[in-house]
Amino acid sequence: MRPRLSVVAPCFNEEEGLPEFCRLVEEACITTVGTSFEIVLINDGSRDGTWNVMSNIAANKSRVVAINLSRNYGHQIALTAGLHACRGERILIIDADLQDPPELLEQMMALMDEGAEIVYGQRRKREGETLIKSWTAAIFYRLLRKLVDIDIPLDTGDFRLMSRRALDVLNSMPEQSRFIRGMVSWIGLKQVPLLYDRQARFAGSTNYPFSKMLRLAFDAITGFSIMPLRLASYLGVAMGCASMAMIGYSLLSWAMGSAVAGWTSMMTMMLLIGSTQFLVLGMFGEYLGRMYMETKRRPLYVVDSVAGNIAVAPAMSAPQHRLMAS
Ligand code: UDP
Ligand code: MG
Numbered sequence: 001m002r003p004r005l006s007v008v009a010p011c012f013n014e015e016e017g018l019p020e021f022c023r024l025v026e027e028a029c030i031t032t033v034g035t036s037f038e039i040v041l042i043n044d045g046s047r048d049g050t051w052n053v054m055s056n057i058a059a060n061k062s063r064v065v066a067i068n069l070s071r072n073y074g075h076q077i078a079l080t081a082g083l084h085a086c087r088g089e090r091i092l093i094i095d096a097d098l099q100d101p102p103e104l105l106e107q108m109m110a111l112m113d114e115g116a117e118i119v120y121g122q123r124r125k126r127e128g129e130t131l132i133k134s135w136t137a138a139i140f141y142r143l144l145r146k147l148v149d150i151d152i153p154l155d156t157g158d159f160r161l162m163s164r165r166a167l168d169v170l171n172s173m174p175e176q177s178r179f180i181r182g183m184v185s186w187i188g189l190k191q192v193p194l195l196y197d198r199q200a201r202f203a204g205s206t207n208y209p210f211s212k213m214l215r216l217a218f219d220a221i222t223g224f225s226i227m228p229l230r231l232a233s234y235l236g237v238a239m240g241c242a243s244m245a246m247i248g249y250s251l252l253s254w255a256m257g258s259a260v261a262g263w264t265s266m267m268t269m270m271l272l273i274g275s276t277q278f279l280v281l282g283m284f285g286e287y288l289g290r291m292y293m294e295t296k297r298r299p300l301y302v303v304d305s306v307a308g309n310i311a312v313a314p315a316m317s318a319p320q321h322r323l324m325a326s
Pocket of ligand 2: 099201
């Protein structure tokens with residue numbers, strides 16, 4: 001039988017904070033669902049004693065499951081491994097550094113009882129983070145919103161409670177470069193925010209240096225938008241217009257006899273070739289973008305509910321548990 005709740009937390013170099021994290025999460029679980037829960041911890045190739053601490057906790061507590069990945073895959077893949085392994089009816093995704101308060105579980109569960117399919121934590125403010133981190137995060141989320149067609153909520157991380165149904169859809173997405181919060185937004189269904197203040201880290205320091213953040217940002221933009229490819233088309237059109245004006249100008253100079261011999265024809269050729277190249281590149285981009293989107297093999301849509309007596313098979317492929325192997 002499924003436990004009522006699974007808590008999934010990816011861990012990378014979290015040895016200091018892990019025991020306290022487990023204690024607080026356990027407490028929050030017991031007050032909300034009694035004993036019907038599991039805590040799934042994933043060790044994402046930590047370089048400190050995280051695995052020792054984690055496996056000790058799992059040996060002593062029957063409700064804790066510890067998964068050791070073969071190396072550091074990064075937060076999103078580690079989380080995916082946990083999401084594939086967990087069995088609960090509801091799933092709480094949480095960071096292991098206590099920046100997301102486990103006490104919020106009760107309110108999240110209540111919102112889900114009222115019919116939400118996904119309850120996501122939305123940050124009101126961030127404590128203990130550098131100005132650069134909060135600014136880059138703020139700029140990134142706003143830029144992302146402009147670039148992608150789905151509604152990815154602002155200032156939201158992966159801290160959220162999901163229903164089994166929503167998780168099954170997420171698990172059915174086989175793509176390699178994963179931006180989980182975007183993929184969850186893509187699912188749709190009833191998603192409601194819960195505002196909270198993000199705490200400072202309990203112990204250790206951030207494992208998201210600028211390079212990892214940049215990679216996440218690229219995964220987010222390229223995973224949900226072919227805008228960068230489309231830019232070539234826009235550039236081509238803009239250059240085409242500018243070329244027309246320039247060609248007019250060089251013809252005029254030639255007619256008035258003020259142009260050096262050969263200049264007009266050379267300018268015309270150069271401009272025409274240049275702008276045509278951009279246009280053709282843009283066309284390539286359009287097809288490439290579509291091919292890229294197609295290769296993701298996402299389900300085409302998610303059915304929320306069906307009324308009446310229609311037999312509709314929801315378009316969901318079976319979960320593909322292959323990320324842990326690949
Ligand atoms: N994490 C992970 N693998 C990584 C980096 C981070 O599993 O390569 C985990 C980390 O242990 C934490 C969560 O992902 O539970 C968020 O990471 P972090 O707190 O370093 O990011 P920040 O909160 O600073 O954005
Ligand atoms: Mg953190």
